[in-house]
Amino acid sequence: MAVEGPGTGIASGDSGWARPGPAALTVRAVGGVPTAEPAAPSPALVRIQGIVKRYSSGDGSLGAAGSTAVYALRGVDLQIGRGEFVAIVGPSGSGKSTLMNIIGCLDVADRGRYVLAGVDVSQLGDDALARVRNRLVGFVFQQWNLLARTAAVDNVALPLAYRGDADRRRKALAALGAVGLGERATHRPNQLSGGEQQRVAIARALVTSPAILLADEPTGSLDSVTGAGIMRLFSQLHASGRTVIVVTHDSHVADLTQRQIHLLDGQIVLDAPTDAIRSGAVVASTPAGAWQPAMPHASGV
Amino acid sequence: MPLIETLRTAFGATAANKLRAALTILGILVGVAAVIGMVSVGEGASASIASTLQGLGTNLVLVSPGGQTTGLVRGAGGGATTLTLDDVAALRAAGAVPDAAAIEPELSGRAQVIVGGSNTNTSVTGTTPAYQTVRNWTVADGAFFTDADVSSNASVAVIGATTATTLFSGGEPVGQYINLNFSSGGRNSPVRTVRLQVVGVFASKGTAAGFFNQDDQVVVPVTTAAQRIFGRSNVSTIAISATSQSTMSNVQLEVTQVLLGTHHVSDPTQADFTVQTQQDLLSAATSATSTFTILLAAIGSISLLVGGIGIMNIMLVSVTERTREIGLRKALGARRTDILGQFLVEAVVLTTLGGVAGALVGILVSVAIARLTTVQATVTPASLVLAVGVSAAVGLVFGLYPARRAAGLQPIVALRTE
Numbered sequence: 090m091a092v093e094g095p096g097t098g099i100a101s102g103d104s105g106w107a108r109p110g111p112a113a114l115t116v117r118a119v120g121g122v123p124t125a126e127p128a129a130p131s132p133a134l135v136r137i138q139g140i141v142k143r144y145s146s147g148d149g150s151l152g153a154a155g156s157t158a159v160y161a162l163r164g165v166d167l168q169i170g171r172g173e174f175v176a177i178v179g180p181s182g183s184g185k186s187t188l189m190n191i192i193g194c195l196d197v198a199d200r201g202r203y204v205l206a207g208v209d210v211s212q213l214g215d216d217a218l219a220r221v222r223n224r225l226v227g228f229v230f231q232q233w234n235l236l237a238r239t240a241a242v243d244n245v246a247l248p249l250a251y252r253g254d255a256d257r258r259r260k261a262l263a264a265l266g267a268v269g270l271g272e273r274a275t276h277r278p279n280q281l282s283g284g285e286q287q288r289v290a291i292a293r294a295l296v297t298s299p300a301i302l303l304a305d306e307p308t309g310s311l312d313s314v315t316g317a318g319i320m321r322l323f324s325q326l327h328a329s330g331r332t333v334i335v336v337t338h339d340s341h342v343a344d345l346t347q348r349q350i351h352l353l354d355g356q357i358v359l360d361a362p363t364d365a366i367r368s369g370a371v372v373a374s375t376p377a378g379a380w381q382p383a384m385p386h387a388s389g390v
Numbered sequence: 391m392p393l394i395e396t397l398r399t400a401f402g403a404t405a406a407n408k409l410r411a412a413l414t415i416l417g418i419l420v421g422v423a424a425v426i427g428m429v430s431v432g433e434g435a436s437a438s439i440a441s442t443l444q445g446l447g448t449n450l451v452l453v454s455p456g457g458q459t460t461g462l463v464r465g466a467g468g469g470a471t472t473l474t475l476d477d478v479a480a481l482r483a484a485g486a487v488p489d490a491a492a493i494e495p496e497l498s499g500r501a502q503v504i505v506g507g508s509n510t511n512t513s514v515t516g517t518t519p520a521y522q523t524v525r526n527w528t529v530a531d532g533a534f535f536t537d538a539d540v541s542s543n544a545s546v547a548v549i550g551a552t553t554a555t556t557l558f559s560g561g562e563p564v565g566q567y568i569n570l571n572f573s574s575g576g577r578n579s580p581v582r583t584v585r586l587q588v589v590g591v592f593a594s595k596g597t598a599a600g601f602f603n604q605d606d607q608v609v610v611p612v613t614t615a616a617q618r619i620f621g622r623s624n625v626s627t628i629a630i631s632a633t634s635q636s637t638m639s640n641v642q643l644e645v646t647q648v649l650l651g652t653h654h655v656s657d658p659t660q661a662d663f664t665v666q667t668q669q670d671l672l673s674a675a676t677s678a679t680s681t682f683t684i685l686l687a688a689i690g691s692i693s694l695l696v697g698g699i700g701i702m703n704i705m706l707v708s709v710t711e712r713t714r715e716i717g718l719r720k721a722l723g724a725r726r727t728d729i730l731g732q733f734l735v736e737a738v739v740l741t742t743l744g745g746v747a748g749a750l751v752g753i754l755v756s757v758a759i760a761r762l763t764t765v766q767a768t769v770t771p772a773s774l775v776l777a778v779g780v781s782a783a784v785g786l787v788f789g790l791y792p793a794r795r796a797a798g799l800q801p802i803v804a805l806r807t808e
Contacts, residue, residue, distance in 0.1 A: 190802050195720075195802045195805070196801075215725075215726060216725045216726060216727075219720060219723050222720075222721060222722070222723050223722065223723020228722070230805070234714065234718045236718075237406075238402060239402070247722055248722040250391055250392070250395050251391055251719075251724050251725075251728060252723065253392055293722070297723075
């Protein structure tokens, strides 16, 4: 089963934001020196090289005067190793959602290369991407996105249904048990609290034993106490060896992870261990304002 | 995605919007019920025509004057006078038509029949005792006239059950006298009156036909009809009963040969008579009624088409409403075909439910038609299977476009939708 070990139950007692306890793969900056590249096991699980993503607005036709292309990502290089607990941080418009979509194989970059768990997904078609998402990525959304009128266990089993796994109910029950909802397997989403629904969503993300767990603002729709519980669950999952990537604009949430990647205007301005950032040892650089894509683009000539 | 899971999802989605699903199903239901009801009326008409034609006689071969017929419509041949009693004699000659069991001439016309204060206009047929065998008639009261009556131009008649009721209103007809008034219809043509004694009354065949009442007739010896009533010797029909169903076509050939000889015609296409078997009549009638049935089915199909458009409409609404769900499913690994299948199955589930319900309502409608009107309505199993099959196909056809739209959604766009 995907989630095992005694540490994955719901911790209770303390409330509010709390830092996760020391975990096996905690990367610490030694002597205040920032480690830009954490000591991740190789090969990296997520390898991103020179990713560019552009959204066209206006009439959208290339080369026409007056059309504007908005660059959501302006050449991002990124490596995330197996077992890391990473936050992708940035204000809205920074490109973090675009980066998350690309990491999650929901979208493909215009340029650049992306290798996920050894699979080059840069050039894959729709169905192949669907397969990669099903096998390698576990999504947790801000609005949890559970199917209404569908029991928790069936929601959790859904990704397995798309691969025709006959044993999906048992696996789904085990995943629900791992997030502490074993007793509520037959409840429907409208019978569960927000925190419980998000736990169901996490169980759904875990049930396929994905290479990465990708959470988009997982605490964004929860109160701080419940949100802290969810972050504690992520910490426990990380402690049990899972690779967890959390996308957030909330520095409190980011501070509960071990490595932070800060985005601004489509570029990475800071990539450092959380400890180093909290101690003030590293600060974000300013984005390279003069950045221009290396491809031919609308020049108005 | 396993089909059973897809079906469960489809039923779940249907149950989630009960009123909407019910109204959509209603559209299909009305269409299917209309098709089944309409077709049942058409099939009923066919069946009643067929049974009437079967009731005309046993292994019947009919010779009519005039040339070829097209369908049931015989050109101007109705007035042709090319068949005579001599032709009947030639056919009856030993060995002329070896496969015939019985041969009888029919010299028909209409006449006014009067008994005391009652009178009726009815069909008068001059024939021979073989009429009973060939035309499947039994005499319920009294007896049929004999060959001796035929030779002696006897003033006797056998009347139909309806005629008996009309003329004698429940009294005993056998032994009573009736007056036949006949006029050839020409200007200044004299009215001939013949007084006949009723010797028998036919058992009723029922009036299933709907076109004409077989039980309203007066049957007299052919000689009486030719010489004393109608004053002509050309016969309207020569009816022949074949020895068995399989020899009917032989009889048809033999009769044609004999009559071509007596009429001195060498080219069969120039024959001045027509020989038809009961099957010919049946198939002609069937082709006429099946056209009628197709017309009714087409009318019913229009409402099915409208129901199909309703399905497409509601599926498009469903796709729009569930864009986020589609995005989620795609994020979790659903491929194009999974989403396509999900929405197609949902459309087919709706239309098939409508088809089954419509079939039941269609049966009720046709039963009601049969009960409340004189029109026969027959629901055939084939029309039920067809209606349910067609409604499933309607789901496939009209569900395809919405399903393709759903399948083509990009996951990030779909997930972003509120």
